[in-house]
Every structure is written in structure tokens, then in C-alpha cells.
Amino acid sequence: MDFVSLGPFMRLRHLAMALSNLPPHPHLDVSLEQYATEGDFAARWIAEIVQRGDLDEQTRVVDLGAGNGILGIGCHLAGAASTLLVEKDQRCQHDYEGVEWLIGDVHEWSGDDVDLIIMNPPWGAQIAMADRPFLEAAFNSEAGVVYILHSAKATHILPLAESMGWKGEIVLGGAFRLPPQYEHHQSREGVTDVSIWRLIRN
Numbered sequence: 001m002d003f004v005s006l007g008p009f010m011r012l013r014h015l016a017m018a019l020s021n022l023p024p025h026p027h028l029d030v031s032l033e034q035y036a037t038e039g040d041f042a043a044r045w046i047a048e049i050v051q052r053g054d055l056d057e058q059t060r061v062v063d064l065g066a067g068n069g070i071l072g073i074g075c076h077l078a079g080a081a082s083t084l085l086v087e088k089d090q091r092c093q094h095d096y097e098g099v100e101w102l103i104g105d106v107h108e109w110s111g112d113d114v115d116l117i118i119m120n121p122p123w124g125a126q127i128a129m130a131d132r133p134f135l136e137a138a139f140n141s142e143a144g145v146v147y148i149l150h151s152a153k154a155t156h157i158l159p160l161a162e163s164m165g166w167k168g169e170i171v172l173g174g175a176f177r178l179p180p181q182y183e184h185h186q187s188r189e190g191v192t193d194v195s196i197w198r199l200i201r202n
Contacts, residue, residue: 016043023094025068037070037120046074054145064119064134068092071118106133111141120149139164145200152193161199168199
């Protein structure tokens with residue numbers, strides 16, 4: 001996978017290295033379920049998006065619940081035309097040339113000027129249905145394709161998508177590391193199975 005091309009600027013290994021060197025996610029608010037996506041994982045995901053033809057130099061990207069912006073910045077480095085990072089926690093914001101930030105709740109985003117949405121939303125482990133505003137914002141937006149990372153146990157994503165005029169499939173799966181950032185974690189490091197969904201309009 002080291003030799004996968006990600007557009008005119010970067011290869012997979014270089015993308016993973018660049019993303020791993022971003023300012024770390026602060027992980028300070030347990031209610032926001034701020035679990036960081038690792039650089040290697042994000043790079044493999046973005047490579048899949050590029051290979052499927054969903055991301056090129058004309059694609060406008062929005063990263064919902066962006067955290068430190070790793071997914072959106074990864075799309076930017078892979079050649080996206082524009083990238084907006086939507087994040088509630090202002091402590092996550094940092095300067096990165098070529099991307100814009102919207103610091104606020106996901107419902108404060110207009111849903112306009114977007115072709116591709118990428119997100120790792122809260123899964124609802126702390127607050128039930130915490131992902132619902134993110135999913136609804138994505139499915140009500142102007143985007144043509146939505147990528148979502150979620151727990152492999154989640155069963156509600158496709159029914160909700162279909163009820164709002166979308167169809168989808170799981171395109172990637174894997175193990176997602178959960179470092180013990182919060183006091184409620186009992187082990188030194190947790191691992192959970194995740195799925196990445198690709199959803200398009202019916």
C-alpha cells in the first residue's frame with residue numbers, strides 16, 4: 001500500500017506520516033467522545049476514497065466533528081479543491097494552510113458548497129444518539145457522497161440513510177485503537193471493531 005497514488009501530491013506512506021505529525025487531539029471532553037483517528041488508519045481510508053473516484057482536484061470536502069482535522073486535512077493533502085473542518089471544541093483548532101475551520105455545533109454549518117463529507121462522529125457511548133445531528137446534517141446537505149466511520153456494532157446508519165433518500169455499503173473495516181484518555185477506561189488501551197460506510201444518493 002506504500003505505493004498507492006493519492007493524486008498529484010502524495011503517496012500513502014507520506015500521507016500517513018504527515019497526518020501522524022499533526023497537533024494531537026486534546027481529548028479533554030468525555031461528553032464529546034473525542035477519540036482521535038490515527039494517521040495510518042486515516043491514510044488508508046483516504047486512499048480508498050481516491051481509488052473509488054470520490055476525491056480529486058475539484059472536490060469540495062467537509063469534515064464534520066473534525067477534531068484536530070486529520071480526515072479533512074488528509075483529503076486536502078490528497079488534492080481536494082477545498083476543505084472545511086467543522087468542530088465544536090475550539091481547543092482542537094490549529095493553523096494549517098489551505099483548510100478552513102468552522103468552530104461551532106454541526107447544525108451551524110449550512111450544508112452548502114460540498115461534494116464529499118467525511119466524518120468520525122460521536123458514536124453515542126456517552127450520550128444516546130449523539131451521532132444523529134451529524135448524520136442528519138450530512139444527509140440533508142448538498143453532498144453527493146458521505147463517508148462515515150462508526151462502530152461495527154451500529155445497525156442504524158443504513159435505515160436512517162435510506163429513510164432520507166440515500167443508499168450505502170460498508171467499504172472498509174478494521175480495528176480502531178482507543179487510548180486510555182479518560183478515567184473510565186479500565187485497560188491501558190482498548191481496541192474496537194469499526195466499519196467505514198460509503199453512502200450516495202438514491
